[in-house]
Amino acid sequence: MTAPGTAPDNDIPAGDDGTPRSSRRVRHWLAGAGVTALAAVLGITLAVRGGATPACAAPPTGNAVHKGKASFYDAGRSGGNCSFPGPPADRLYVALGASQYSGSAACGSYLEVTGPKGKVRVMVMDQCGGCGPSKIDLSTEAFTKIADRSQGIAPVTYRAVVNPPLDGGLTFRLKGGASKYWFAVQVGNHGNPLRSVEAMGPGGGFRKAARQSDNHWTIEGGIGPGPYSIRVTDVYGRQATATGIRMVTKQVQRSTVTLASASPTPSSSPSAPPSPTTAPAPTPTESVAPTATVEALAGAAAPLDRPRC
Missing domain, CATH: 2.60.40.760 (Expansin, cellulose-binding-like domain)
Incomplete structure (x- = not known):
């Protein structure tokens, strides 16, 4: 015999519609978990769109060779996101995606980029907002040294230049x-x-x-x-x-x-x-x-x- 106001077989008080409250709690928990997961996804999306540094971010270093694609752009007289007084005198520079820009950790370092026509050494000066982990954005001057400008985008490999020769000191x-x-x-x-x-x-x-x-x-x-x-x-x-x-x-x-x-x-x-x-x-x-x-x-x-x- 089941007492009034309880669900059969479990003696847990039922709700007004006869649904056991334990089931309601499960559904509420699942709903809450869904909201939390959705919030997490939205948070990640907003963080990425807001230009936040990815959790696993690091500039290119050592002897690792990266394979990807390169486009080109002109920064004018700007020193880019790295806030340099201006571009390097030879105008050979590059912008990296968020993961390799790494919150400015890559600024002032150098990459050797190899394309269909040859190689070029470029200084990291900027962050490329539309570049993924394997995409880089070269200055126009740098791009024309490794590919024909008419290509627009060229396949490349690139690696860090360790201890690059520099004019002058720090x-x-x-x-x-x-x-x-x-x-x-x-x-x-x-x-x-x-x-x-x-x-x-x-x-x-x-x-x-x-x-x-x-x-x-x-x-x-x-x-x-x-x-x-x-x-x-x-x-x-x-x-x-x-x-x-x-x-x-x-x-x-x-x-x-x-x-x-x-x-x-x-x-x-x-x-x-x-x-x-x-x-x-x-x-x-x-x-x-x-x-x-x-x-x-x-x-x-x-x-x-x-x-x-």
Whole structure:
């Protein structure tokens, strides 16, 4: 005999329509799970459309060869999403999709691109909003070196250029709005992708800067009025420290040392002590050049801390 208001066989109170509440709870749970799943999908879609960096993102490094397609575009006088003062003098640059742009981690690094007509070395300067993981967007000048412009899109392979030869040394450019209360610097002419930037003000003690998607490294709260020492480490473990960098915004401060000039040393061998170098005379548009030292950290040619996708 079943008591009034209960469902047969389970003694669980039934609803007004005779449906067991346990069944209702299951349906509600399934509905809630469906809403949650839908929200997750929508969230992912919105994140991708909003230009968010994919969870498993990394710039091209090491000896890996990537196969894909290349188109071309003209950035004009812009320095692209990497916020450089302008394009490289030879106008050989490339824009990468979100996963390889990796929130600006690829900025300032170099790729060797091979197409139907030949090879070209290009600097990463921009993010391509319509490019997937295997699609790149070359400057017009670069594209015409590896394919006929009439093709529009060409099949290519590309790989990172490790320790590319560069003219001059590391450069530093403080962002407009930077002050003793907010530190923001852009590092240039480094060749390899950067892993970390640290800075020290007059108060002493290096503080780690946070990489921003516009290719600046920032420290909230600032580190004083300067001059600053800035320690830069690339993904292969090479490290350079520049000193005497002044609080002068929107001007390039040049050093004479490049990360690519150092070779990693075995972990059992001590690093050579840093030695000061002389700096070139400043031009009217540049601030006084900082001094710089460079040393190689222990490590092999493989990049450090690369995501395992």
